[in-house]
Amino acid sequence: MKLRERKDNEESKEMFENIVKTHTARIYKMIYNMTNNYEISKELTQDVFASAWKGFKSFRGDSSVYTWLYRIALNTVFRYRHEKARQEKVVSVDDITPPATEDNPEKHLLQKSDRKLVKSMVFSLPRECQEILILRYYEDHDYSTISQILKIPIGTVRSRLHRTITKLEELIKEKI
Amino acid sequence: MKNHKKYEELIQGYLDDGLGDKEKKDLKDHLKTCKICEGKLKERNNLLETLRSTKEEIECPEYLIDKILKNTTQKEPKPVIIRWKYLAVSAAAVFIIFTTILFNLQDNEKILTTGEIKETYEKGTSKEIKIQKSVDTSSDKKKEYIAKDEKPIPKPPSEVAKTEVPKTEVAKTPEAKLPDIKADFARAEQIEEVPSGGAVEAPGMPKTDISKESQPLAPHFESEKVAFAASRIASEEALPEVSLEETHFVFPEEGSVVGEDFEIVLVLENPAEKIEISLDGEEITYYTKTPDSNVIYIGSDSLPPLEEGFHYLSIKTPEEKGITFYKEG
Numbered sequence: 001m002k003l004r005e006r007k008d009n010e011e012s013k014e015m016f017e018n019i020v021k022t023h024t025a026r027i028y029k030m031i032y033n034m035t036n037n038y039e040i041s042k043e044l045t046q047d048v049f050a051s052a053w054k055g056f057k058s059f060r061g062d063s064s065v066y067t068w069l070y071r072i073a074l075n076t077v078f079r080y081r082h083e084k085a086r087q088e089k090v091v092s093v094d095d096i097t098p099p100a101t102e103d104n105p106e107k108h109l110l111q112k113s114d115r116k117l118v119k120s121m122v123f124s125l126p127r128e129c130q131e132i133l134i135l136r137y138y139e140d141h142d143y144s145t146i147s148q149i150l151k152i153p154i155g156t157v158r159s160r161l162h163r164t165i166t167k168l169e170e171l172i173k174e175k176i
Numbered sequence: 177m178k179n180h181k182k183y184e185e186l187i188q189g190y191l192d193d194g195l196g197d198k199e200k201k202d203l204k205d206h207l208k209t210c211k212i213c214e215g216k217l218k219e220r221n222n223l224l225e226t227l228r229s230t231k232e233e234i235e236c237p238e239y240l241i242d243k244i245l246k247n248t249t250q251k252e253p254k255p256v257i258i259r260w261k262y263l264a265v266s267a268a269a270v271f272i273i274f275t276t277i278l279f280n281l282q283d284n285e286k287i288l289t290t291g292e293i294k295e296t297y298e299k300g301t302s303k304e305i306k307i308q309k310s311v312d313t314s315s316d317k318k319k320e321y322i323a324k325d326e327k328p329i330p331k332p333p334s335e336v337a338k339t340e341v342p343k344t345e346v347a348k349t350p351e352a353k354l355p356d357i358k359a360d361f362a363r364a365e366q367i368e369e370v371p372s373g374g375a376v377e378a379p380g381m382p383k384t385d386i387s388k389e390s391q392p393l394a395p396h397f398e399s400e401k402v403a404f405a406a407s408r409i410a411s412e413e414a415l416p417e418v419s420l421e422e423t424h425f426v427f428p429e430e431g432s433v434v435g436e437d438f439e440i441v442l443v444l445e446n447p448a449e450k451i452e453i454s455l456d457g458e459e460i461t462y463y464t465k466t467p468d469s470n471v472i473y474i475g476s477d478s479l480p481p482l483e484e485g486f487h488y489l490s491i492k493t494p495e496e497k498g499i500t501f502y503k504e505g
Contacts, residue, residue: 028236029234137227165223
């Protein structure tokens with residue numbers, strides 16, 4: 001192996017190790033919130049970084065490292081869920097029994113059981129809606145970062161968020 | 177109504193802190209006069225708060241980072257491992273089979289074998305390919321002897337009495353070699369169909385008798401083929417000063433005992449710790465068991481899965497002279 005290549009390899013390793021140390025926790029937490037399972041989250045987080053390491057040499061740095069990692073993470077989780085859905089019947093939002101109807105539904109949304117229901121409704125939405133909700137309200141990314149991760153214009157981020165929240169409101173009104 | 181729809185999206189942007197100054201002022205002005213949109217703002221704000229509250233805060237296990245590093249930057253590339261135990265057993269088995277065959281043949285005064293191929297491919301002033309096949313002449317089955325030499329290679333005493341074969345041109349590039357090799361095998365197939373009788377006539381070749389009278393054998397070997405191989409391995413003088421650039425083999429070998437399990441034996445002129453070969457363009461490194469060994473056995477289990485057909489094999493390192501390559505079942 002040429003000296004230059006070896007040096008490049010050493011540098012790449014060092015850079016990647018820093019990336020792992022900086023971003024693992026955040027990626028793991030996001031995956032956990034999408035899967036609600038510790039073991040699966042650990043496995044998928046490892047898969048994310050294994051994919052990232054494979055593609056690290058060809059990563060040109062056009063986007064920032066963490067937007068690139070988020071993209072890999074979202075793809076990894078949705079691929080996993082797609083595989084899982086093929087193996088077992090997915091629980092649809094219609095299967096979830098809503099709590100007893102009250103006069104003021106919004107008040108009850110804050111209760112734990114309702115939060116669970118809202119979360120299940122989020123994950124019954126199409127992939128593009130789920131992604132944008134997670135990045136905005138779980139990961140607290142601004143429109144500009146979301147547009148980089150999802151590779152869509154900033155205007156589309158706002159309109160997609162509005163459309164998604166409107167859809168979610170309708171679902172909640174239907175169920176509660 | 178149309179206006180409300182426009183402001184609904186602005187409300188979303190406002191709550192996400194995603195509005196420009198102009199849009200923000202526009203919305204604020206509208207909210208002062210529109211109770212519906214003001215109610216919508218509160219309603220949506222509540223929903224977004226609820227949504228945020230569904231996020232679960234957990235701790236990331238510390239060992240996860242170490243685990244990831246072990247599987248990425250700290251992961252060593254998989255080395256090719258030669259299973260010496262397996263090879264030793266194979267070598268012993270091959271030795272026993274050969275010894276048994278030789279003793280049987282000695283008893284019956286018969287020549288040879290189960291159908292084995294030895295290929296020697298060398299480069300000197302010109303390239304040579306020697307494909308040798310010999311079959312039990314006592315049976316009614318296949319009999320053949322094919323030899324294709326451009327230049328006579330140094331022969332052990334056992335070979336001196338053997339019938340000389342005519343020289344033919346062999347192309348110098350691997351691509352160009354292929355048709356010739358294929359032609360050889362096509363010719364071999366034709367020959368195999370010739371009824372037995374002790375002598376085989378190949379097109380363009382003189383009659384070649386492989387009966388025992390015409391093939392004096394080395395003192396310790398009934399088989400001239402074995403004697404030939406052994407003498408080449410044992411004697412450095414017997415190895416011509418050439419380097420092996422590239423050779424080929426056919427897998428599995430037709431009419432031979434070469435099946436899924438076979439062994440490639442590489443005999444180097446000098447001992448080497450490791451050898452790097454290129455098999456169909458894929459580079460593989462093998463290590464000898466001891467650094468002072470000059471024989472490397474490559475079992476089929478340590479090779480990539482081989483498809484039926486021609487395969488090219490070349491030795492990248494060491495770049496030395498006199499490498500004998502042959503394979504056996």
